[in-house]
Amino acid sequence: xxxxxxxxxxxxxxxxxxxxxxxxxxxxxxxxxxxxxxxxxxxxxxxxxxxxxxxxxxxxxxxxxxxxxxxxxxxxxxxxxxxxxxxxxxxxxxxxxxxxxxxxxxxxxxxxxxxxxxxxxxxxxxxxxxxxxxxxxxxxxxxxxxxxxxxxxxxxxxxxxxxxxxxxxxxxxxxxxxxxxxxxxxxxxxxxx
Numbered sequence: 001x002x003x004x005x006x007x008x009x010x011x012x013x014x015x016x017x018x019x020x021x022x023x024x025x026x027x028x029x030x031x032x033x034x035x036x037x038x039x040x041x042x043x044x045x046x047x048x049x050x051x052x053x054x055x056x057x058x059x060x061x062x063x064x065x066x067x068x069x070x071x072x073x074x075x076x077x078x079x080x081x082x083x084x085x086x087x088x089x090x091x092x093x094x095x096x097x098x099x100x101x102x103x104x105x106x107x108x109x110x111x112x113x114x115x116x117x118x119x120x121x122x123x124x125x126x127x128x129x130x131x132x133x134x135x136x137x138x139x140x141x142x143x144x145x146x147x148x149x150x151x152x153x154x155x156x157x158x159x160x161x162x163x164x165x166x167x168x169x170x171x172x173x174x175x176x177x178x179x180x181x182x183x184x185x186x187x188x189x190x191x192x193x
Contacts, residue, residue, distance in 0.1 A: 007060050008032065012067030021058045030125065030155065031061060034178055038153070039064060041176065041185075042121065044156055046070055046149070049120035052113075052145070054106045054136065056104040061123050066095045074119075075101045083167045099130035107130065110139050118147040125155040134164060137186070141168040152186045162186075 006017040030038075039046070049068035053062030054076045063072040075090075077083040085105040090096040098111075102109045106126070122140065126132035133154045140146055152170070154162075158177060162184055165172055174185035 008059065012064070012069065013093075013095075019058055019060055019063065019092070020085050021060075022079075022085055034183075035060065037156075037176065037178075038079060038183055039068060042151070042153070043068070043173070045120065047132070049119065050074075050118040050147070052076070052122045054109070054124035055126045055132070056086055056101075057082055057125065058168075059089045059101075061093060061098070061125070062086075063089055063093055064097050065121070065123075067093065069123075071098065073099050074113065075099060076104060076106055078105050106136055108138060110136065110143065110145060114143050118144055119151065120147045120150050120164065122146055122150065122152045123155075123160055124145065124152070128157040128160070133160070137165065137168055137170065140190075141170070146188065152184070152188070154184045156182055156184060158182055160184075 003123060009019055037058045046065060049064040049070050051062055051070045051073040053059065053073060056062060056075040056077040058073050062075050063159065066073050077086055080103055083101055086101050090099050122145065124136055133156060146152060158181060162172060166185060169189050171184040171189050172184060173187050176183045
């Protein structure tokens with residue numbers, strides 16, 4: 001197996017299968033412990049949901065969602081090597097039939113997906129320090145991509161601020177901090193009541 005990280009599917013139909021990752025620091029695979037914590041928090045809404053994995057890296061989060069019962073996942077990754085890695089991992093876990101991969105910039109992909117479908121969960125793990133999560137949130141605020149009661153989950157550095165979330169029409173419903181990063185859960189303000 002290539003890369004310095006060993007990733008695996010934690011639960012579900014593809015449980016214990018190893019996933020490929022890219023060598024080097026081009027992607028930051030989410031550790032098994034953090035991934036397990038995340039999926040324990042969303043377990044109740046996962047079965048039969050539609051899942052969007054933005055900045056997908058090697059696809060570990062979206063694949064975990066599919067393995068645990070999501071009916072469909074779309075993976076968006078700009079890096080061609082990482083996108084190829086997502087496709088290999090989907091084939092290895094036998095989850096390709098429920099998935100779509102898009103090699104594209106995240107905002108371009110969101111524009112292409114708009115009007116086509118909506119997602120119960122939109123997960124994003126953008127490169128830290130580039131404010132890409134803020135651009136994606138601004139786009140999603142006026143989009144039908146997030147289902148009516150959908151949740152956006154952002155993996156971010158501990159110092160990433162979400163001060164604009166309320167102005168954009170979101171409520172932060174949960175904030176889970178780890179040693180070096182955090183997951184921020186957001187809903188549209190009109191859906192969080």
